[in-house]
Amino acid sequence: MTAGVIIQARMTSSRLPGKILLPLGKKTVLDYVVNRAKLVRGAEKVVLACTVNPADDVLEEYAAARGVLLHRGSEDDVSLRYLEAAEKYGIETIVRITSDCPFIDADLASSVLSRYSETGSDVAANILDRHLPRGFDTEVFSAEALRQTRNLNLDAFYYEHVTPFFYENPDKFKLMSVVAEEKRLHRPDIRICIDEPRDYELLQIIAGHFEDECQFKALNIVELFEADPNLIKINADVAHLKQGGKT
Template sequence: MKKVGIISQARMTSTRLPGKVLRPIGGRPLLAYHIERLQASGLPVYLAITTNATDDPLADFAEARSLPVTRGPEADVLARYQQCAAAHELDVIVRVTSDCPLLDGGLITQAVQTYLAADNPRLYLSNVLERSYPRGFDFEVFSWELLEEAHQHATTASDREHVTPYIHQNRSGRVDFTHVTRPTDRNAYRLTVDTAEDFELIRRLIEEYQADTLGAEELITLLDAHPELVALNAHIEQKKL
């Protein structure tokens, strides 16, 4: 049996909205919603944070919830993933980011089942290369083999910071791909938190619509029905790699 784990990267020093992952909504930190929705997948969840003292509150958060945490370089996030996966002897890694509080654990479960059925350590499976889900539902699934290969061979600062470009740009020439898509494109919706406007949308969704109890398709239906909510952060541009 392959050991599968979800690794979420987090830090307190976000450039556009510092400390965002511990900002409270409904009396609970944003990160609590993120972790609980990941745990709904039934897979173990690990937090990969930096060695900076500024991330000590994240370590405290993890300790209070018996959540395994590893600490590594701030800029070299690829090294953080490699260290975490090695420490927990993961065969398959699901990569997510902690600024996505409404990630759907059920969607990840289905993706991992598809990945495992393929039985291909050279496979990269994700919903981020061919986008049809809202930003905020992003996940990538790949093997320890591909992660270790990227760790050994990726050299640019951008490759190290963004973890998977070496893999998904197929620098080795030996990567296979599966894209998780939905029939109707909703990638223009933003359910990730990078700015104050993003945070306000998530706050309203959780406090007014109990979004933390809804699955991906239910959330998309909710946004379809409320263009005034979509408008709150529709003008925000995603930071480029």
């Protein structure tokens, strides 16, 4: 079955509009996400899934300029956006990554995809047992599982946030929790996604330590926090939105 990374994205973030095109060194936040997503082993395609909102026209231009596959869909029904993107590009195994996580680790994402395939699960994720820094989240699920939720006329919350229905119904879906073996990565107190200006400040500091956007791994980032405990204070009080959402 064809596996592909589908990156959900939009320009109309409520807390920091346009955040995914903010610069990180010589690249943008979205450059980091896309270029690192291309390194996920076992994923044959990378798709940018943005919305039909005219504000996202710039993302269509971004994708065209870089040869990135693109799908534009519903702004509120993110689940439908994902399913349409998967069907458009013949993806049956969806690797879900969000565009506000520029330092997504390809090795960690690859391990989630690998465990999904090895166990015959409907859903595999490294967020079921929250142990990694926020910003390394990866979920893998079948397009068929997503289709099943489309037939249930669920509350809009489930279609906006895509995956909570899976996790709330382990009797209906075979779930696999993927936990990183490296204990030093078990730092859920660290936050390296971008929602607010303080997040961006921290991301700039991290990016400034490395020359290439694909050069460093999750452990390299954790080592920065180990060396400078004050880093965690920069955005420690930023509230994290409910898992998923319209990003």
